[in-house]
Amino acid sequence: MAGPLFDDSLAVLVATLADLVDGEFVEAGTALRDASGQLTFIAGREAADDAERDKLGAALIEALGSYARTDRPISFRGDSGSERLLSAPERLPVKVGDRFCQVIDRRIVGAGWLDEPTSVATDPPRVVFATLKGGVGRSTALAIAAADLARRNRNVLVVDLDLEAPGLGDLLLASDRTPEFGAIDYLVEDGLGGIADSDLYRFIGSSGLTQGGGGRVDVLPALGRRSNNQPENILPKLSRAMIEDVVGGNSIPVAAQISKMIARITAREQYDVVFIDSRAGLSELAAPAVLGLGATVLLFGTAQKQTIEGYRALFAALQLLAQRDTAAGRDADWRMMLKPVYAKASLDASVSERFVDEMYELYSAHLYDAETDGAEAIDLLRFARSDESAPHWPLIVPFSQSFVDFDPGRNADQLTQNFYEQTYREFLSGLDAAINASTFASEPNA
Amino acid sequence: MNAIQPDFAVLRDAIAAFDPSPRVEPNATISVEEAFLPAGHRGVLDLRRQLVVGNRGMGKSFWTHALLSGDLRSRLAEVYKHPQLANADVVIGFNGSSKESPTAPTVDEITSLYAGGCDPDLIWRAVMIRIASRALPGKHSGSLDGIIASLGTDPNLYSRILSQADDESARTGKTLLVVFDALDRLGRDWESIRQLTRALLALAVGLQSFRAIRAKIFMRVDQFADQELFRFPDSSKIKNDHVDLFWRPAELYGLLLFELLRDPQASGPLKELAEREDAIAALPNTGAQIWSSEETQARIINGLAGEFMGSNKKRGRVYSWLPLHLSDAAQTCSPRIFLTAWKKAAEHYPAPAGRAVDHLGLQEGVRQASSSRLEELYEDYPWIQPALEALRRQFVPMEREQLFELWASERVVDRIREKAASDESRTPVKFLAGDEPSALLSSMRDVAVMEERANGKINVPDIYRVEAAILRKGGVAVPKRRG
Numbered sequence: 005m006a007g008p009l010f011d012d013s014l015a016v017l018v019a020t021l022a023d024l025v026d027g028e029f030v031e032a033g034t035a036l037r038d039a040s041g042q043l044t045f046i047a048g049r050e051a052a053d054d055a056e057r058d059k060l061g062a063a064l065i066e067a068l069g070s071y072a073r074t075d076r077p078i079s080f081r082g083d084s085g086s087e088r089l090l091s092a093p094e095r096l097p098v099k100v101g102d103r104f105c106q107v108i109d110r111r112i113v114g115a116g117w118l119d120e121p122t123s124v125a126t127d128p129p130r131v132v133f134a135t136l137k138g139g140v141g142r143s144t145a146l147a148i149a150a151a152d153l154a155r156r157n158r159n160v161l162v163v164d165l166d167l168e169a170p171g172l173g174d175l176l177l178a179s180d181r182t183p184e185f186g187a188i189d190y191l192v193e194d195g196l197g198g199i200a201d202s203d204l205y206r207f208i209g210s211s212g213l214t215q216g217g218g219g220r221v222d223v224l225p226a227l228g229r230r231s232n233n234q235p236e237n238i239l240p241k242l243s244r245a246m247i248e249d250v251v252g253g254n255s256i257p258v259a260a261q262i263s264k265m266i267a268r269i270t271a272r273e274q275y276d277v278v279f280i281d282s283r284a285g286l287s288e289l290a291a292p293a294v295l296g297l298g299a300t301v302l303l304f305g306t307a308q309k310q311t312i313e314g315y316r317a318l319f320a321a322l323q324l325l326a327q328r329d330t331a332a333g334r335d336a337d338w339r340m341m342l343k344p345v346y347a348k349a350s351l352d353a354s355v356s357e358r359f360v361d362e363m364y365e366l367y368s369a370h371l372y373d374a375e376t377d378g379a380e381a382i383d384l385l386r387f388a389r390s391d392e393s394a395p396h397w398p399l400i401v402p403f404s405q406s407f408v409d410f411d412p413g414r415n416a417d418q419l420t421q422n423f424y425e426q427t428y429r430e431f432l433s434g435l436d437a438a439i440n441a442s443t444f445a446s447e448p449n450a
Numbered sequence: 451m452n453a454i455q456p457d458f459a460v461l462r463d464a465i466a467a468f469d470p471s472p473r474v475e476p477n478a479t480i481s482v483e484e485a486f487l488p489a490g491h492r493g494v495l496d497l498r499r500q501l502v503v504g505n506r507g508m509g510k511s512f513w514t515h516a517l518l519s520g521d522l523r524s525r526l527a528e529v530y531k532h533p534q535l536a537n538a539d540v541v542i543g544f545n546g547s548s549k550e551s552p553t554a555p556t557v558d559e560i561t562s563l564y565a566g567g568c569d570p571d572l573i574w575r576a577v578m579i580r581i582a583s584r585a586l587p588g589k590h591s592g593s594l595d596g597i598i599a600s601l602g603t604d605p606n607l608y609s610r611i612l613s614q615a616d617d618e619s620a621r622t623g624k625t626l627l628v629v630f631d632a633l634d635r636l637g638r639d640w641e642s643i644r645q646l647t648r649a650l651l652a653l654a655v656g657l658q659s660f661r662a663i664r665a666k667i668f669m670r671v672d673q674f675a676d677q678e679l680f681r682f683p684d685s686s687k688i689k690n691d692h693v694d695l696f697w698r699p700a701e702l703y704g705l706l707l708f709e710l711l712r713d714p715q716a717s718g719p720l721k722e723l724a725e726r727e728d729a730i731a732a733l734p735n736t737g738a739q740i741w742s743s744e745e746t747q748a749r750i751i752n753g754l755a756g757e758f759m760g761s762n763k764k765r766g767r768v769y770s771w772l773p774l775h776l777s778d779a780a781q782t783c784s785p786r787i788f789l790t791a792w793k794k795a796a797e798h799y800p801a802p803a804g805r806a807v808d809h810l811g812l813q814e815g816v817r818q819a820s821s822s823r824l825e826e827l828y829e830d831y832p833w834i835q836p837a838l839e840a841l842r843r844q845f846v847p848m849e850r851e852q853l854f855e856l857w858a859s860e861r862v863v864d865r866i867r868e869k870a871a872s873d874e875s876r877t878p879v880k881f882l883a884g885d886e887p888s889a890l891l892s893s894m895r896d897v898a899v900m901e902e903r904a905n906g907k908i909n910v911p912d913i914y915r916v917e918a919a920i921l922r923k924g925g926v927a928v929p930k931r932r933g
Contacts, residue, residue: 157492180686202659210687216694217490220498272661273498274532 007069010041014107017043018100020067024060027103034090034106044073046089051080094118096324097331104327116291117321119257121329121338122298128161128275129439130266130299134282134290136314140347142304143172144410145401145431146279147213148424150176151412152432154219155421158276162211163187163266164226165282165293167242172281173225175412176211183209186228188238190265191245191258204272213412219276224269259296266297277439294318295325295338300438302399304345307359312366315344319370326371339371339385339395343438345431346398359398364389367396399434402427456722461754461806464716465796468709470786480515482522486708486785487738488701492530493693497538497625497664500654501688503674504695505897506830507784507823510668513695514545514631517666529738538625541581543574543665546632553581555594557635563594564642570649572598575608578653581628582615582663612663619662631668634830639874640882644679652682671780672831675896676879696782699773700744703751705785706792708734723753744769755795756802759809768812775816778823779901779911787823787913791815820917831897832876833866837890838899838910838918845923846915847907854887863887 008016014035021030032048045064051057057078064077079086095106096118109118133146150160164172167188184206193199207228213221231238248255266278282293294301303318305311322339329336344363349356373384387394404427494502494513504510516522517540527536542554550556555563555577563573576597583590590597590611601607619626636646647669654665673679680689697705710716711733724730727749748769759765776783776791791812798811807815828835840860841853857863863886870876878893891908894900901909910920 157489159496159498181690201661205658210690212690214691215493216503216692217493217696217698219493220496220691222498222691274496274534276531 008067008071010071013041013043013068013071014098014105015100016067016071017045017064018103018105020063021045021060022103024063030105031103034092034095034108036089036108036110038073038110039112041071042073043068043071044076045078046083046086047078047080048090049080050082093120093332095328097327098324099327116258117295118325119259119291119296121295121322121325121336122259122263123335123337123341124298125341126263126267126278126298128270128277130278130280130297131435131439132280132282132293132297132299132301133304134294134301135304135347136311136318137305138169140304140306141401141407142347143175143281144407145304145345145347145428146172146281147175147410147412148428149432149435150211150221150279151213152421152424152428153277154213154215154221157219159220159222159274161208161222161224161266161270161275161278163224163278163280165262165280167226167245168283170226173209173223173227176213176221176223177209177225178212181209181211181223182225182229182232183207183223184228184230186225186231187262187265188226188231188241188245189228190224191261192241194261194265195244195247195249201268201272204269208269222273222275224265257292257296259292262292263297294342295322298338298341300341300343300441302343302345302435302438304347304401306348307346307350307355312362315363315366316370319366323370336385342371342395344396344398346400348403349400350403356400360389360396363396363398367394371395399431399438401431455804456719456726456753458719458754458804458806459801460715460719461710461723462796462801464710464713465792465806467713468789468793468796470789470793480512480519480522482519482525483712483737485516485522485525485737486705486734487526487529488697488704489738490698490701491695492532494666494695495526495530495532495535496693497532497534497627499691499693500657500665500667501651501674501692502666502668502695503671503692504668505671505778505780505782505784506827507786508695508697508782509785510670510695511631514542514629514668517627517629518542529736534625537623538627539619540627540629543577543581543628543630544632544636545629546635552591553577553584559594560646561637561642563598564637564646568598570646571653572601573646574650574653575601578628579608579611582612582626585618586611586614612660616660616663624662626663627666628664629666629668633667633669633673634875637875638872640877640879643673643875644676644879644882647673648679648682651679651685651688655684655687658687670830671898672879672893672896675892678882696780697785697788698782699770700747702773702783702785702788703747703769704734706789707732707747707750708737709789711735720750724750727753754806755812756805756808759812765809768809772812772816775912776819776823777911778898778913779895779909780898782898783913784823784826786826787819790822791819794818816913817916820913823913824917827897827899831878831893832869833878833890834894834897834899836860836862836865836869837894838914838920841910841918841920843919843921845921847903847905847909847923850891850906850908853891853908857887857890863890866890 017035018030029047034046036044036046057080061077065072065074081087081090089108092108095108097104098107111118133142135142146162150162153160162172162176164170165187166172173182173186186207190199190207207224209223209225211221211223227238231241246258248257249261270278280293280297280299283290303315305315326336326339346356346359372386375384375386387396391397406423406427491509491513493499502510502513516526523538523540524536527533542551544554544560546557547554548556548558560573564570573594576594579590579597580594615626630650633647634643637643650667654667657663657665707720710720721733724733729746729749732747732750751769755768757767759768759771772791773783776787792807792815795807795811795815798807798814802808837857840856840862844856866877878889880889880893883889891900895902899910899914901911903909910918915922
């Protein structure tokens with residue numbers, strides 16, 4: 005592993021060009037990183053002469069080693085294709101040292117994390133239940149929150165987007181309640197023949213959590229009865245579900261497809277809130293849910309180091325998107341919709357204090373605005389550490405042995421209010437507040 | 451804090467003047483002002499949920515009629531946050547009326563079609579075609595037999611007309627909501643009622659593929675408990691998200707306060723009382739049940755009736771005692787019965803000082819309400835009377851065998867059949883399955899007049915036990931107070 009590695013490559017490119025030309029030259033251009041990781045630079049001005057072109061190209065090949073695009077290490081404004089790249093909206097402003105470099109990151113896997121996040125809250129409000137790791141009680145919390153809302157006369161739509169490891173359908177729907185189709189079928193068929201409004205009800209099952217004297221809990225499972233009857237088709241369908249649809253020459257990102265799917269279902273029946281169960285981890289499948297649905301995103305995690313480090317990878321990626329939004333004059337308010345959930349919390353106050361500290365550090369370092377001396381500092385997105393209404397302030401789900409064998413699909417009676425009240429009330433109240441906050445946000449200039 | 455002393459005599463007079471409305475008659479109208487809207491009834495207005503199940507007096511007919519009132523419907527849409535309801539076109543599909551209507555068939559029309567051998571499914575399709583085609587060109591407005599004959603020659607007529615109506619409704623942003631109530635009057639025997647009801651439920655399941663056409667079917671608890679009714683494909687689609695119509699204690703108290711607020715004399719003193727108790731938030735000024743804590747509401751009730759059912763807390767708190775003692779085996783109480791208990795309590799003499807009613811009045815109120823409730827139930831379920839009367843002066847909880855022996859020795863099953871005479875719908879629907887004693891017990895449980903304890907013993911809740919002179923087993927014998 006001689007020469008610069010991935011983590012060094014961009015810094016080497018920036019340093020090389022800043023030395024040979026100047027910092028201004030770097031900031032006015034755009035670095036393009038291809039799918040393999042090799043870099044090429046597009047300068048923001050025309051080349052002075054062929055000598056400059058050759059000199060800089062040779063220097064980059066020399067400095068970057070295997071991270072240089074040897075066929076074309078550098079191009080200039082006026083070269084074919086350069087104009088489009090220099091003004092590409094997907095350019096990410098990446099801070100290298102004390103200066104910004106615009107980067108276009110071409111990915112085959114994980115491209116979903118580069119889509120523009122949605123700040124527009126939806127009606128009805130959406131809440132994504134996401135985790136980096138499994139086994140932190142995410143599905144249990146979702147089921148209890150749905151049951152509690154139904155008890156309070158609210159209608160809930162639950163969407164299982166955990167297509168690679170579906171489980172929520174089984175948790176909430178006994179087998180005789182499972183609908184014919186699931187989200188996976190919607191995403192496959194929508195890209196081809198489309199789905200008529202009159203068929204949408206065939207994707208929805210009525211959960212046993214629906215209360216005769218309260219609200220409804222409807223479920224759009226990942227897999228429907230058809231998939232269960234023909235399991236050999238699940239993997240082939242999955243690989244076709246999570247791709248962009250091409251309609252009339254325009255590609256429609258998966259997040260937009262999912263968002264439309266939810267909007268069509270909620271337009272058809274009255275719902276007060278939509279809960280979305282999302283893929284655990286940083287994979288491609290989690291991106292649309294976290295970024296593209298206009299949802300409040302609950303990030304479940306324990307107070308362990310692995311949770312904090314997992315969040316850091318996610319937040320650092322989001323930081324680039326926020327910088328891109330800010331550079332383009334967008335408010336990046338989607339940052340306000342990310343909410344940590346401290347799961348399996350212990351009674352040890354010092355642990356939860358530490359968790360708040362760490363969350364505050366993470367949000368401050370990656371999501372909140374940097375403080376500046378400028379006069380416009382009033383509009384900055386910044387919060388005090390102990391502000392309980394701030395995005396970083398976690399919702400808490402205490403650890404309870406009672407919920408280990410939780411299976412409300414088989415045993416709906418298990419979910420009496422007394423059963424969950426003590427453990428979950430604080431979480432449920434916090435969730436209520438988050439839902440109400442996003443409802444207000446959706447009111448035009450109220 | 452206690453500077454204001456509300457005029458309790460005025461409040462007492464207002465309570466005594468309650469006129470708990472009897473059954474809502476077919477084709478009655480309900481005004482916006484007189485409607486109290488419990489939070490827990492939101493599901494009734496959910497267009498997705500086509501089946502609403504309720505015991506006698508829980509509001510089936512109230513909601514049928516509320517849905518039909520345009521003014522009230524706009525208000526319901528707003529209060530309950532069901533915006534689609536404001537744009538609904540609500541039509542009666544059946545309500546047990548004998549009056550002719552351009553949409554709903556009369557009882558006689560249905561029974562004669564069925565007796566003539568017409569397929570129940572075709573009857574309901576014809577009803578839906580007649581309703582759906584009102585806004586369409588073409589003539590399907592005549593008698594049902596005419597439409598049924600057309601259905602025989604043109605099998606696609608139903609889906610064609612309903613699809614056209616669906617497109618039309620969707621285009622104008624409206625929903626066509628067809629309401630069915632009083633299904634127990636679909637026939638004079640359970641088998642035909644069951645066949646017609648089952649066909650109606652199946653038809654409603656089929657409506658799910660339309661965007662803008664829905665049914666709302668109101669059903670009695672005893673019919674809903676009939677397993678046979680749901681023996682058709684996809685029946686779970688309508689059963690799984692059915693709505694149970696009942697009242698929670700906080701909703702019953704909300705109604706009480708609402709009725710007092712509507713009284714021009716009493717509203718002033720009630721607001722003074724609420725102010726004194728720092729509980730203004732618990733007053734349902736608009737008729738919509740607002741979400742305040744039960745403690746706040748209880749402070750007003752304590753002010754009206756005292757906190758305890760006696761001189762101290764050993765006798766229990768009024769706020770929880772009253773709904774508990776008025777509740778049936780399903781743990782609920784009808785609003786009419788609740789108001790009746792208060793009315794009778796306010797008529798009890800002597801009037802207490804510093805409150806509107808006292809625990810002695812409330813005890814009397816519960817006894818009178820109990821009698822009133824039984825009268826009401828006998829109208830819907832005449833078989834309850836002989837079944838309960840056989841238990842007179844017996845002790846509950848009792849063993850199942852003992853209950854069956856009592857029923858046998860009193861010839862209860864025979865008497866139910868004799869009393870029903872030619873109208874078989876006056877026997878329990880479960881008699882269809884044979885084994886009448888078990889069917890009767892099961893039906894008594896369905897209508898919440900009896901309950902089976904965890905140990906298998908049969909009990910009768912207080913509200914029915916006292917009036918039917920059934921005794922409760924106890925350890926300490928108490929001399930009778932009643933005289």
